[in-house]
Every structure is written in C-alpha cells, then in structure tokens.
Amino acid sequence: xxKRILVTGGAGFLGSxxxxxxIARGDEVVCVDNYYTGRSxxxxxxxxxxxxxxxxxxxIAPLTVDGELDQIYNLACPASPPHYxxxxxxxMKTSVYGSINMLxxxxxxxxxxxxxxxxxxxxxxxxxxxxxxYWGNVNTIGIRSCYDEGKRAAESLFFDFARQFGTEIKIMRxxxxxxxxxxxxxxxxxxxxxxxxxxxxxITIYGDGSQxxxxxxxxxxxxxxxxxxDSPSEITGPINxxxxxxxxxxxxxxxxxxxxxxxxxxxxxxxxxxxxxxxxPDLTKANSELGWSPKVPLESGLEPTIAYFAQxxxx
Numbered sequence: 134x135x136k137r138i139l140v141t142g143g144a145g146f147l148g149s150x151x152x153x154x155x156i157a158r159g160d161e162v163v164c165v166d167n168y169y170t171g172r173s174x175x176x177x178x179x180x181x182x183x184x185x186x187x188x189x190x191x192x193i194a195p196l197t198v199d200g201e202l203d204q205i206y207n208l209a210c211p212a213s214p215p216h217y218x219x220x221x222x223x224x225m226k227t228s229v230y231g232s233i234n235m236l237x238x239x240x241x242x243x244x245x246x247x248x249x250x251x252x253x254x255x256x257x258x259x260x261x262x263x264x265x266x267y268w269g270n271v272n273t274i275g276i277r278s279c280y281d282e283g284k285r286a287a288e289s290l291f292f293d294f295a296r297q298f299g300t301e302i303k304i305m306r307x308x309x310x311x312x313x314x315x316x317x318x319x320x321x322x323x324x325x326x327x328x329x330x331x332x333x334x335x336i337t338i339y340g341d342g343s344q345x346x347x348x349x350x351x352x353x354x355x356x357x358x359x360x361x362x363d364s365p366s367e368i369t370g371p372i373n374x375x376x377x378x379x380x381x382x383x384x385x386x387x388x389x390x391x392x393x394x395x396x397x398x399x400x401x402x403x404x405x406x407x408x409x410x411x412x413x414p415d416l417t418k419a420n421s422e423l424g425w426s427p428k429v430p431l432e433s434g435l436e437p438t439i440a441y442f443a444q445x446x447x448x
Contacts, residue, residue, distance in 0.1 A: 308375025
C-alpha cells in the first residue's frame with residue numbers, strides 16, 4: 134500500500150533521487166529543504182506532481198506537518214567537507230537539533246524514522262574494512278568533527294528515543310556515494326576529478342593518492358536505504374550501505390582521465406587534517422539482514438555521472 138513519507142534534505146543529491154523512487158512506486162512525498170546545499174533544479178520536475186509537496190524549512194527549527202505520516206527519512210545535513218566546514222556550528226545544529234525535531238515529529242505522528250548517518254563516524258579507522266561494531270577513531274576537536282561528532286550524536290539520540298518512547302528507528306551509515314545530481318562544486322573527490330578533467334584543468338589530489346575509498350553508485354545506495362526503511366521493525370541498524378570495491382584516490386584520478394579523454398595532469402597537494410587513510414564497508418549485516426548488495430561497478434556508474442557533469446558544465 135502507498136505511504137505518506139517526509140524526506141528532509143529532499144532537494145539534495147540523495148534526497149531527490151530517493152524521492153523519485155518513492156513517487157515512482159506510488160507513495161505521497163512531503164519534501165523539506167532549506168536550500169543550504171540542496172538545489173531547486175533537482176526537484177523542479179516534481180513540483181506539479183499531485184503526490185509531491187515541497188516545504189522550504191530548516192529542521193533546526195521544529196516542523197509542523199498536517200495530516201498523517203508513515204515514514205520520515207532524515208537526510209538533511211551538509212555532507213561534503215567544504216560545505217560542512219563552512220559553518221561548523223550550523224552543521225552540528227543540523228545533526229543534533231534537527232534530529233531531535235524530526236524524532237519528536239515521528240513520535241507525534243507515530244511514524245517510522247530513518248537517519249542518514251555516515252561512514253565518517255569511523256573517523257580514520259584502525260579496523261579495515263569497517264564493521265558496524267567498530268566504535269571508530271574520531272578526533273573530537275578536529276576540523277571534521279562538526280560532521281563526524283554531529284552524526285554520532287544523532288545516532289545516540291535515535292536510540293535514546295527508541296528506548297524512551299518506543300520510536301521505530303532505522304540508522305544507515307552511508308559510504309562514499311556518487312552519481313547524477315551531485316553538485317559540481319560540492320568538493321567531493323568524484324565531482325572534483327570529473328569537473329577538473331572535463332575542463333582540462335589539473336586534477337588535484339590531497340596527499341600522495343594512496344589513501345583508499347569505496348564508491349557506491351547512487352541507485353544502489355537508494356535501493357539499500359529503502360530496503361532498510363521497509364525492513365522488519367526489529368532491524369534498527371546501524372547498517373553500512375556502500376560498495377566494497379576499494380580504490381586508491383590515484384586510481385580514481387587515472388580512471389576519470391581515461392574515461393573523459395582528458396589531457397589533465399595530476400597535482401599533489403598537502404593532505405587535510407584527519408583525512409581518513411582507508412575507507413571500505415563491511416557489508417555482512419546488509420547482506421544478511423536486508424539481502425542487499427550493490428550491483429553497479431565503478432566504471433558503469435562513472436559513465437552516467439560524467440555525462441551529467443558534462444551537461445552541467447555546458448549549461
């Protein structure tokens with residue numbers, strides 16, 4: 134049966150792709166976004182849809198929604214280092230105040246709620262790959278801590294609401310995700326490399342490029358997110374959602390250069406503080422509890438992503 138679902142951060146990269154899937158399967162969606170990093174063009178095609186409603190709102194403030202809600206996806210939060218470090222106090226407020234406000238809304242509506250957490254809760258990990266039981270290695274006072282610690286606090290709040298009020302919660306830890314509707318200027322490694330390659334600029338790598346990342350295509354990520362939300366109530370997470378294919382940043386740069394036919398050269402710059410050396414999800418729980426695993430290899434996902442950025446650059 135169709136559901137009435139609220140998505141915070143719905144005009145963002147992940148949120149808008151999620152909403153497309155929910156609308157396509159017959160749900161009614163209430164999209165909430167303050168356009169801090171979300172973009173109106175991501176949801177422009179939905180504005181006239183009779184099962185789509187947009188509310189411009191910052192979830193740092195309490196939100197009132199008329200009518201019933203069955204589910205809430207809490208995706209609102211700046212997610213790339215340039216964006217979340219631009220106003221770190223705002224970032225922390227979004228994770229903490231925003232989570233409290235959305236959890237209270239879930240209590241009021243009797244709705245199930247999913248928190249989009251992050252692999253950043255593992256910090257610069259000493260365990261590889263990272264299982265959900267690993268508590269992480271996070272610098273609590275570093276320049277990334279507004280995001281890392283904000284997301285860790287949000288996870289704590291979700292379990293506190295579950296224990297105190299019986300709220301039905303789901304927590305997913307998102308690993309590096311890429312695909313169409315990424316902001317070309319968001320500062321993440323995939324978007325940076327593709328935009329630089331398409332424009333014939335030097336590709337900038339921070340450090341020596343030996344650090345590793347695991348890149349998940351957006352369609353796979355959204356399928357995992359919905360699978361977790363719709364799973365039995367006893368499955369709360371946290372559950373890692375990502376792709377276990379591990380590449381060095383240097384390998385990604387060469388792959389992007391090859392696929393774009395670019396003449397770009399590679400430039401090495403100093404590594405930022407607390408930048409993780411390794412990042413790869415342990416997907417044992419996702420496989421066993423959700424029956425989910427990613428299907429799109431990196432090359433297959435980069436093709437539509439490069440095409441999207443080429444269209445964005447050309448205007």
